[in-house]
Amino acid sequence: MTTTRRNLLKFVGGGAAGALLTPAPWRLITDTALWSENWPGIPRPARGEIRARFTHCTLCPAGCAVRARCVNGQPVSLAGVKPHPISHGALCPWGIAGHHLPYHPARVRQGPVKEALAAVSRAITQRGAGERVAVLDLRPGRTVSWTYRRAMAAIDDGLYLAPRQPAYAIDLTAAKTVVSFGAPLFDGWGTPGNVFAARANFRLVQIEPVETRTAALADVWLPIRPGTETAMAAALAGEITIAEAARETGVEEQAISAVKEAIGNSPAVVLAADPGSPLMSLNAKLRALGRTVVARRESPVPDAWKKAAPSTEMAAVPDKAIRVLLIDESLPGGYVPWQDIQPKLAPNAVVVVFSSSSEGYARHAQYVLPAPVYPEMAEDIGPAIDTVAAVFRIAAPLIAPVVPVVNPGELVARIAGLPQTDPLRDRADAIHKAGRGSLLSYADGKSTSMKEVTADDFWKTLNQGGCWMDDTGKKAAPAGLGKFGRSGTCPTAHDLPLAVVVAEARRGGLESPLMSKLERESNLRMTANRVALSPADARSNGIENGGRCVLETACGRLSVVAMIDAGVPAGVVEVAGGPRMADLCGANQRARVVRA
Amino acid sequence: MIGGKIAFASGMLLALAGGWLAFPRILYQTRQQPVNFSHKVHAEKAGAKCEDCHSFRDDGTYAGIPTLDKCSGCHTAAMGTTAEEKNFIDQYVTPNREPQWLSYAQQPENVYFSHIAHVKLGHVKCEQCHGNEGGTGALRPYQQDPISGYSRDIWGRPVAPVGLRNEGGMKMDDCVNCHRRQGLEYSCLGCHK
Missing domain, CATH: 3.40.50.740 (Rossmann fold)
Known part of the structure; x- marks a missing residue:
C-alpha cells in the first residue's frame, strides 16, 4: 500500500468515524462544559459549620441588633433580632446587605x-x-x-x-401626632423597627416641598413652598395668623388649621430634618418637653x-x-x-x-x-x-x-x-x-x-x-433646645433661582453593590449625579429628560443628569444627599441648572 | 482501492482503541491520600462506628471528613505500634497540622445534598452510597477529572470497564435511580436548587 494523500485523508476519516464510536469526544464535551462553570472568580458558597452569631449594625446610628448566619465562620446572610426591644427584629435593606461591604470593589484598600x-x-x-x-x-x-x-x-x-448632636431623645410611643418638617421618618430617621412599631399609634403630618417616601406614607402631606417652614412653624405656635402662613407657605388655611388643632389636642412632637434646627424648639410651645421630647443620660x-x-x-x-x-x-x-x-x-x-x-x-x-x-x-x-x-x-x-x-x-x-x-x-x-x-x-x-x-x-x-x-427612670425635659424664633424666609436670588431640596439623605460611605444595582441603577433612588426638575423649569432652561446639564451653586458646579418629574414643584431642584452634593450646596440652598 | 479501505479501517481501529482503552486511563489524574488510613482497623480494633468520626453538628449539618481535633482526641500519643500511626502523629498531630484529605464524595457547588435527611429520616445506610469504604484496609487513590475538577466518584458515566474500579453510588444517575425505585420525588430542583 502506497502512502498517498487520498489514503492519508481516508485514514483521518476512519479515525474520526472511529472516535465518534468511543466515549472520548462526548465526555470531553461535557467536561468542557463543566470546566466553564468552574472558572476562577466564580463565587463559591462557603461550606462548613452553620452557626448564628450576633452583632450590631454600624451603618447608621440606629445600631440595629443583627443575627448573622455564618457558614464556616463566614457571614452569608443577616437578619434582625426579634426580641430586641428597640429594633424589633427589623433591618433596613442596607443592613441586610451589610456583609457585602468588605468586598466592595471601590473600597480603599491601601494607604501611606x-x-x-x-x-x-x-x-x-x-x-x-x-x-x-x-x-x-x-x-x-x-x-x-x-x-x-x-x-x-x-x-x-x-x-x-x-x-452638633441633639441633646434630646424622641419618645415616639408617647406621641399621638407627629409633625415632621422634612424629617425622613420612614427613610432613615431613627431606628426603623422602632418607628414602624410605633406607627399605628401616631398620626403623621409631613411638611415638605416634594413628595418623598415619608410624605407618601404620611397621613397628611402638606406640600410647602421651599424655605417657608419657619412661617408654618410660627403659625402652629400662634405667632402669626393662619392666613399669613397660608399666603407665605402656599398651604391651604384649612390644612394648617387642622394641624394646629391636632397638635393642641393630643401629645405631639415636632421633628425637623436637621435635629439641631430651631424648628425643634417649637416643641416647647407644644409642651412636648419631658413628654415626647426627653432628656437622655x-x-x-x-x-x-x-x-x-x-x-x-x-x-x-x-x-x-x-x-x-x-x-x-x-x-x-x-x-x-x-x-x-x-x-x-x-x-x-x-x-x-x-x-x-x-x-x-x-x-x-x-x-x-x-x-x-x-x-x-x-x-x-x-x-x-x-x-x-x-x-x-x-x-x-x-x-x-x-x-x-x-x-x-x-x-x-x-x-x-x-x-x-x-x-x-x-x-x-x-x-x-x-x-x-x-x-x-x-x-x-x-x-x-x-x-x-x-x-x-x-x-x-x-x-x-x-x-x-439603662433604666428609663422619670422623663425629664432636655436642656438646650433654645427658643423658637421666626427667621426670614429663604431669599430668592435671580442668578440662583431654584431652591435645593435634598431628596434623601445619603448615608455616605460604601453601600452594598447589590443595593447599587437594585436601587440606583433602576432609579428607585437618586444617584449623586442626578437632579430632578419640574417640567416648567426644565422647559424654560431647554433641558430634556435624561439630558446632561450643570448644577451651579455659590460653591461650585457639578455635571449632572436631569430628570423631569411632575412631582417636583416649580422653583425647586431636587438632589440626592451625599458628600459631593453637601460640598456643592452646603448651607446655601440655592442653585440653578443650565444645559451642558 | 483496497489500500484506501485499509487506511480507513486502520484509522478507525486506532481511534476505537484509543477511545476505549487509552482514554479511560488518561482521563483521570490520580493522587494519593496524605495518610495511609485504615477504616478496617478503626472499625474492628477500636470498635468505631461511622458516625463516631463522620458526625453531624448540632445544627444538623454534616461535618464530613473529621478534622485533626477529632483524630487528636485518641492519637495524642501512639495507641499501636504501626509505622503509619507514628508517621501520622509526627507529621500532623504533634505540629497540629491539618491533613489535606482528598474527598471522594465532595459534590459540586450546584448540588444540594442533605446527609441528615437521608441518614436520619430516610434510614439510608452509609454503604449504600459510599460502598464498602468503611471496611477497607487502606485508602484508595483519589481520582479526579482534571478538566471538570470533579472526583471520579461523583460524576461521569463509566467510560470503559478496563482495569478500573467499579463506579460508586454517588452520581446523579445513582440518586435518580434510588429515588425512582422508592417512588420518591426526583425532579431537577430537588438537588439543583
Whole structure:
C-alpha cells in the first residue's frame, strides 16, 4: 500500500468515524462544559459549620441588633433580632446587605500609613503658636469618640470637632401626632423597627416641598413652598395668623388649621430634618418637653476619662487655626461640608482621613488611610435619636479585615501617647460598676438586672450578642433646645433661582453593590449625579429628560443628569444627599441648572 | 482501492482503541491520600462506628471528613505500634497540622445534598452510597477529572470497564435511580436548587 494523500485523508476519516464510536469526544464535551462553570472568580458558597452569631449594625446610628448566619465562620446572610426591644427584629435593606461591604470593589484598600504618621508627627512638633491639632469625628457618641477627646486633651491645643448632636431623645410611643418638617421618618430617621412599631399609634403630618417616601406614607402631606417652614412653624405656635402662613407657605388655611388643632389636642412632637434646627424648639410651645421630647443620660464612662476635651463645632474654630486634622470617616455619619472646613486649615495643614470610601473627604485629604468597614471592627454605637434610655452595644466583628486596615482610634491614641488599653472593655467595666440598668441577651431573649451580672459575664454577653439598657427612670425635659424664633424666609436670588431640596439623605460611605444595582441603577433612588426638575423649569432652561446639564451653586458646579418629574414643584431642584452634593450646596440652598 | 479501505479501517481501529482503552486511563489524574488510613482497623480494633468520626453538628449539618481535633482526641500519643500511626502523629498531630484529605464524595457547588435527611429520616445506610469504604484496609487513590475538577466518584458515566474500579453510588444517575425505585420525588430542583 502506497502512502498517498487520498489514503492519508481516508485514514483521518476512519479515525474520526472511529472516535465518534468511543466515549472520548462526548465526555470531553461535557467536561468542557463543566470546566466553564468552574472558572476562577466564580463565587463559591462557603461550606462548613452553620452557626448564628450576633452583632450590631454600624451603618447608621440606629445600631440595629443583627443575627448573622455564618457558614464556616463566614457571614452569608443577616437578619434582625426579634426580641430586641428597640429594633424589633427589623433591618433596613442596607443592613441586610451589610456583609457585602468588605468586598466592595471601590473600597480603599491601601494607604501611606508610615508617611502619614511621619507628616503628622512633623506637623505637631513644628506647628506655630495658636496652631491646633484636631480630630473630626463624624459619628460622636461612641467610645472611640471618648478616645479622641482624651487624645486631644493629652495634646497641647488639641481640638475635638464633631457635628452638633441633639441633646434630646424622641419618645415616639408617647406621641399621638407627629409633625415632621422634612424629617425622613420612614427613610432613615431613627431606628426603623422602632418607628414602624410605633406607627399605628401616631398620626403623621409631613411638611415638605416634594413628595418623598415619608410624605407618601404620611397621613397628611402638606406640600410647602421651599424655605417657608419657619412661617408654618410660627403659625402652629400662634405667632402669626393662619392666613399669613397660608399666603407665605402656599398651604391651604384649612390644612394648617387642622394641624394646629391636632397638635393642641393630643401629645405631639415636632421633628425637623436637621435635629439641631430651631424648628425643634417649637416643641416647647407644644409642651412636648419631658413628654415626647426627653432628656437622655449618657452611658457611664470611667472616671479617668472625664478630663477629656470638650466637643467643639467647626464654626467655632478660628480661621487658619488647624495645622493637623485627622478625620474619622470610617462610619457613615454627619458630613461637614468641605467649604466649612477649608477656611479653618492653616496653609500648610496636614489632613489625614480614615475612610473606606474615596467619595467623601478622601477627595480633599493629603493622606487617605484604609479604615475597617462593618462588620470587621469591634465598635460600639451611640443611642439613636428615638432611643429614650442610654444603651451600650458592641458591633462584634464577624470577619477579620479583608484588606490591611488602620484602626483610627488606636492610631490617634498612639499619636497622643495614650496608654494602649481596650477602651470598650474599660467602658463596659464602668457601666458594670455603675450597677444600673439591665442586660439583654439575644440568644435566649432574657433580660437580667446588672446587679446580678459579673463584669466578665457582662463583657462576654456584649461580645456574643447582648445590649445594655439603662433604666428609663422619670422623663425629664432636655436642656438646650433654645427658643423658637421666626427667621426670614429663604431669599430668592435671580442668578440662583431654584431652591435645593435634598431628596434623601445619603448615608455616605460604601453601600452594598447589590443595593447599587437594585436601587440606583433602576432609579428607585437618586444617584449623586442626578437632579430632578419640574417640567416648567426644565422647559424654560431647554433641558430634556435624561439630558446632561450643570448644577451651579455659590460653591461650585457639578455635571449632572436631569430628570423631569411632575412631582417636583416649580422653583425647586431636587438632589440626592451625599458628600459631593453637601460640598456643592452646603448651607446655601440655592442653585440653578443650565444645559451642558 | 483496497489500500484506501485499509487506511480507513486502520484509522478507525486506532481511534476505537484509543477511545476505549487509552482514554479511560488518561482521563483521570490520580493522587494519593496524605495518610495511609485504615477504616478496617478503626472499625474492628477500636470498635468505631461511622458516625463516631463522620458526625453531624448540632445544627444538623454534616461535618464530613473529621478534622485533626477529632483524630487528636485518641492519637495524642501512639495507641499501636504501626509505622503509619507514628508517621501520622509526627507529621500532623504533634505540629497540629491539618491533613489535606482528598474527598471522594465532595459534590459540586450546584448540588444540594442533605446527609441528615437521608441518614436520619430516610434510614439510608452509609454503604449504600459510599460502598464498602468503611471496611477497607487502606485508602484508595483519589481520582479526579482534571478538566471538570470533579472526583471520579461523583460524576461521569463509566467510560470503559478496563482495569478500573467499579463506579460508586454517588452520581446523579445513582440518586435518580434510588429515588425512582422508592417512588420518591426526583425532579431537577430537588438537588439543583
